[in-house]
Amino acid sequence: LVFWKTRVYFSVANERFFMPIPLSYFLIGFFIWIAENIATFLGAWNYPNQRAGWELVHLSKISSWFLLVIVSFIIVAELKHVKSRRSHSPDSKKNM
Numbered sequence: 001l002v003f004w005k006t007r008v009y010f011s012v013a014n015e016r017f018f019m020p021i022p023l024s025y026f027l028i029g030f031f032i033w034i035a036e037n038i039a040t041f042l043g044a045w046n047y048p049n050q051r052a053g054w055e056l057v058h059l060s061k062i063s064s065w066f067l068l069v070i071v072s073f074i075i076v077a078e079l080k081h082v083k084s085r086r087s088h089s090p091d092s093k094k095n096m
Contacts, residue, residue, distance in 0.1 A: 025073075029065035033057065036065075 007018040037057050040050060049055065 025066050025069045026062070028069045029062045032065040033062045036061065
């Protein structure tokens with residue numbers, strides 16, 4: 001809820017849209033969950049409850065993917081911050 005006003009902007013066919021960032025995280029997690037179900041159905045791997053036969057991956061896994069997306073965004077943002085700091089430091093200009 002804290003981040004509900006934070007928005008992600010995207011374009012589709014030259015038209016610009018936005019959505020709340022928690023919704024985008026949930027949708028990414030949901031589509032990864034769908035891909036996970038396809039992969040387990042095709043036999044890429046099996047969870048213990050799928051040994052007797054295939055069944056849907058539990059919906060609670062969406063929250064795991066949701067958190068993974070958040071952590072990935074944080075890591076990428078921090079790495080971009082570190083990279084920009086290095087490129088603007090006095091030492092980086094000496095090495096050029």
